[in-house]
Amino acid sequence: GAGVSQTPSNKVTEKGKYVELRCDPISGHTALYWYRQSLGQGPEFLIYFQGTGAADDSGLPNDRFFAVRPEGSVSTLKIQRTERGDSAVYLCASSRNSGGDETQYFGPGTRLLVL
């Protein structure tokens, strides 16, 4: 079946603008994760959904970042008033369940560049 997909693959925006990044998880996967990867770093956890609810949003850097998963499938990561420091690859992953040993399957990421 299809893997995790993310759109757009690349996004260039200007400082101060609003952006939305979309993630389509593997069908049937109940858990969905957002990570951010900066150059030379590993993925950094942002937020995790179990079903429709955000089970852990402790990784969101500030209140400019918000994510939703209204129907328990597709998720959107929203960034308000973007800053140059937000430039990174935003990765989405999904897993069958939310156990700490469940394999997470990653999408290809959205490369965000804030000018």
Next chain:
Amino acid sequence: DQQVKQNSPSLSVQEGRISILNCDYTNSMFDYFLWYKKYPAEGPTFLISISSIKDKNEDGRFTVFLNKSAKHLSLHIVPSQPGDSAVYFCAASARGYGQNFVFGPGTRLSVLP
């Protein structure tokens, strides 16, 4: 403060030889460890995992060793192939305390033909 460290940013190995990638962690609550491989412009893909109740897990050419007392794990690839050239991330989780993986910064492996 990095909880998962991969102190070698890069590693070059000759085809057919063994590749050894190292990972150290600081959080003693971590009880599940994984290795992910990442090619350019793709997301990380799961490679192999190990639970803290084991000290070794093997899957084909890939073996992960865990030394809990040293808070150290390593990934061995034998024999190395050019297609193994990628960035390898070590990740850890504390299963009883949440579902988040903490990733290391990665090691870029180059397998030379």
